[in-house]
Amino acid sequence: MSVSRIVFTPLNYVGWGSLEQLIPEVERFSPKKILVVTDPVLEKIGLVQRVIRPLTEQGYDVYVYSDVVPEPPLEIGEKLVSFTRQGRFDMVIGVGGGSAMDLAKLAAVLAVHEGPAADYLNLTGTKKVHKKGLPKILIPTTSGTGSEVTNISVLSLDTTKDVVTHDYLLADVAIVDPELTVSVPPRVTAATGIDALTHAVEAYVSVNASPTTDGLALQAIRLIARSLRKAVENGNDKQARIDMSNGSYLAGLAFFNAGVAGVHALAYPLGGQFHIPHGESNAVLLPYVMGYIRKSCAKRMADILNALGGNSSYLSEEEDSYRCVEELERIVRDVGIPRTLGGFHIPETALERLTQDAVKQKRLLARSPLPLLEDDIRAIYRAAFDGVVAEPR
Numbered sequence: 001m002s003v004s005r006i007v008f009t010p011l012n013y014v015g016w017g018s019l020e021q022l023i024p025e026v027e028r029f030s031p032k033k034i035l036v037v038t039d040p041v042l043e044k045i046g047l048v049q050r051v052i053r054p055l056t057e058q059g060y061d062v063y064v065y066s067d068v069v070p071e072p073p074l075e076i077g078e079k080l081v082s083f084t085r086q087g088r089f090d091m092v093i094g095v096g097g098g099s100a101m102d103l104a105k106l107a108a109v110l111a112v113h114e115g116p117a118a119d120y121l122n123l124t125g126t127k128k129v130h131k132k133g134l135p136k137i138l139i140p141t142t143s144g145t146g147s148e149v150t151n152i153s154v155l156s157l158d159t160t161k162d163v164v165t166h167d168y169l170l171a172d173v174a175i176v177d178p179e180l181t182v183s184v185p186p187r188v189t190a191a192t193g194i195d196a197l198t199h200a201v202e203a204y205v206s207v208n209a210s211p212t213t214d215g216l217a218l219q220a221i222r223l224i225a226r227s228l229r230k231a232v233e234n235g236n237d238k239q240a241r242i243d244m245s246n247g248s249y250l251a252g253l254a255f256f257n258a259g260v261a262g263v264h265a266l267a268y269p270l271g272g273q274f275h276i277p278h279g280e281s282n283a284v285l286l287p288y289v290m291g292y293i294r295k296s297c298a299k300r301m302a303d304i305l306n307a308l309g310g311n312s313s314y315l316s317e318e319e320d321s322y323r324c325v326e327e328l329e330r331i332v333r334d335v336g337i338p339r340t341l342g343g344f345h346i347p348e349t350a351l352e353r354l355t356q357d358a359v360k361q362k363r364l365l366a367r368s369p370l371p372l373l374e375d376d377i378r379a380i381y382r383a384a385f386d387g388v389v390a391e392p393r
């Protein structure tokens with residue numbers, strides 16, 4: 001019998017208008033000096049002001065740090081950590097997509113540790129996080145990463161990505177208000193939505209999946225399949241935004257506990273080497289990775305096909321796993337993300353380096369239902385370059 005270790009964020013508010021819970025939650029911690037971590041776009045469009053105005057009106061001392069960039073490089077994380085240590089803040093609020101929330105967590109935790117953030121990286125670091133850090137509230141403005149409920153902070157390195165991860169990086173409070181996502185432009189809606197879908201799909205087929213994460217993942221897939229296209233077509237579609245917020249949140253809870261695997265392992269080098277946004281890197285690889293591994297998890301792929309609302313054969317799991325890959329391909333195409341590496345101007349000569357970097361993501365690869373070795377990874381990148389799903393192994 002296997003035992004699943006399940007961890008959730010202690011308190012989550014999810015729903016249209018849930019931002020109203022911010023003040024009472026901040027009050028619980030009685031902070032004297034609050035750091036808000038965000039990005040310049042959110043400041044420019046007035047979203048950050050909307051979040052912090054009630055705080056300043058209540059007399060809180062709030063400092064806005066808005067130098068976060070998408071797919072934040074380690075150096076930006078280092079700068080923010082130094083700034084947080086010097087600023088003597090006693091609470092951190094992350095407002096934004098995964099990029100801002102990831103840095104908010106990192107800053108809150110490393111504020112009470114010593115040495116550079118690089119020392120705490122999973123692949124190359126030598127130190128371990130051992131203290132909880134400052135209280136933190138995370139408020140997503142995209143429906144994608146699920147970072148508001150995970151214990152991971154992702155940082156971009158020269159050619160790939162690495163993470164700082166510990167349960168102390170979990171938010172004290174997550175506030176998931178779909179109203180904050182209405183302004184997300186279509187291409188970002190598409191990419192972040194496929195990221196969330198990938199979290200749910202990879203969690204469902206993960207070797208660490210459990211009945212708890214299965215329920216979360218399948219419901220996430222249902223909500224995303226029903227509403228992602230609508231949210232991309234019309235950002236003001238309230239029900240579609242609500243579904244996507246719930247879907248990405250549920251997918252976050254699922255993958256944080258079951259793990260993501262091959263799609264993310266192969267996507268990280270695309271982000272690192274070619275600066276492709278995280279969701280788009282996942283989107284372009286999703287059908288090719290799932291097509292390659294589908295025989296190792298055919299029953300589960302058949303379940304995913306059902307959750308996607310796809311056309312089940314009701315005859316053969318093998319046939320349905322194939323149909324599932326087709327359905328995933330269709331969603332990626334419908335939301336307008338390029339379907340081959342060539343669509344991102346990645347040359348054939350890059351495939352070997354991508355392979356060598358993906359091989360290093362052992363933590364992720366270990367959760368694939370089909371063990372993915374170097375030759376498998378090479379074959380999947382080749383398939384994504386050629387635009388033809390490879391024969392499953």
Ligand SMILES: NC(=O)c1ccc[n+]([C@@H]2O[C@H](COP(=O)([O-])OP(=O)(O)OC[C@H]3O[C@@H](n4cnc5c(N)ncnc54)[C@H](O)[C@@H]3O)[C@@H](O)[C@H]2O)c1
Nearest residue numbers: 041070071097098099141142145147150152154183184278
């Ligand atoms: N911690 C985790 O568990 C986890 C999981 C998956 C991905 N990630 C990481 O998260 C990062 C990606 O996060 P993301 O996909 O949310 O994108 P992002 O945070 O990089 O944001 C993408 C763009 O959308 C803009 N944006 C965000 N919200 C907006 C809004 N409401 N209106 C208008 N524009 C808005 C941002 O300003 C930015 O330009 C990557 O670094 C990725 O590796 C983390």
Ligand SMILES: [Fe+2]
Nearest residue numbers: 145195199278
């Ligand atoms: Fe992701």
